[in-house]
Amino acid sequence: MKIARFRVQGGPVRLGRVDGDHVVDISDVPGVGTSLRALLPGLPALRDAVQAADAGRHLLADVVLEAPVDDPQKFLGIGMNYKEHAEEARAAGIPVPENQMWFNKQVSCIVGPRADVHKPRVSDQLDHEVELGVVIGTRCRHVPVEEARSVIAGYVVVNDLSVRDWLQKRSPTFTLGKSFDTHGPVGPWLTTDDEVADPHALRMRLSVNGETRQDGGTDDMIYDVYEQIAYLTQVMTLMPGDVLATGTPSGIGAPTGRFLQVGDVVRAEIEGLGAIENRVVAEP
Template identity: 75%
Template sequence: MKIARYRVGAGDARLGRVDDDRIIDISDVPGVGTSLRAILPELDSLKAAILQADGQSYSLDSVVLEAPIDDPQKYLGIGMNYKEHAEEARQAGIAIPTSQMWFNKQVSCINGPFGDIVKPRISDALDYEIELGVVIGQQCKHVSVEDARSMIAGYLVTNDVSVRDWLQKRSPTFTLGKSFDTHGPIGPWLTTDDEIADPLALRMRLTVNGEVRQDWPTDDMIYNIYEQIAYLTQVMTLMPGDILATGTPAGIGAPTGNFLRINDVVRAEIEGLGAIENRVVAEA
């Protein structure tokens, strides 16, 4: 099933089940409410009631879709996790890591699936990175590769927007260059794990103003999503709602200097998960 956070007009955000081009409100289903993160551990037991819910129905184009998870404890990204992308990063002067390389995206960067991306005044090196987003469903520590999939609630589309000069030159940990406000658009909804036969066999495609910049399958990961979860949980407890951005394929702007400009429209789409689309605007 697909679960979205949405608003009607100026109303408060609620949860809805996405059926084709409509969204059916589920917030009044007992045990659901308005926080997707809060219900993730109980999603399996709530599934039948959510699928049967017949609340108020709206067309998708009549509502505002919000970030499906707006309040994760952690938003983590892995760097240079696609073979071709690692090579283009090397060509741009970035050292290729010899193990999994993780960084924080501060959760204040989270943006809705159709919210504007703000181009900061202090940089002309605004870049894009389509990534498969994994949402953790259960509190977990020391998870094996074999058990890792059972910790996943579902998937969403992410654009790991990056400010390259702050990323590589001013913040060796990557955190600052990855965490500008609005630079974490996610969505358009959470697609639960049971809907995806193989998350390592999905096509990802990113366009800027209709021009294809990235078009790559998720099976090109150097470390797959299960290895990522096993690696991280040796260090930290992952919590329901934590978001893992699992790497971007080749085609980013950095190697050529083909960065985002004001009024560019960036569309990121992953097979089976939907698409997010964000316009670049100037910082006020």
């Protein structure tokens, strides 16, 4: 099942079940409401009712899609978690960690799958990173690797936009360079875990103005999704709606200096999950 947050003609945000090229409004199904984060713990029990809903059908082309989860308690990313990406980072003089290296993306950076993203006033080094986003469905702590899949609600496409000079030079941690406003486009909807046979067997691509910049697969992860959840939950409680950005394949702009410019259109897509497309605009 695919669940989206959407608006119709400037109206309020609603939840919808994506059905082909339509979205079916499910917000009036008892127990659903308009917050995906609030819905996630009860979604298994409401699944049949959500699947049966057929009122308020809209063409996807006629609605505005919002970030599936716009208000997670945590938006976390892992650095250099793809083998080829780690090698290109090493070649660019970026240190490669020996263990899982996690950072915060502040939740204020989240925008929708078609929203504009800002080229910062203070930097010319805006970079792209297509990533598989994992959305947690169950409050959890100390999760064994072999049980980690049971706490996953589903998956989204993330572009983990990064401001390289603030990421590697202007701050001793990654948080500032990863958290500029609008630098967390997410979407286009939540694809529930049962629709993904293996999250480690998905092709992911990113293009800029139609030119492919990144083309890889989630099978190149150094630490797989389940190892990531097990590692994090040794430290903290993950909550329903928390988003984990699980790393990016090679092809980022930093090694070549090909950074994003005003007017660029960046499309990030993952097999089976859909695509997000965002235009770069000057920061107001």
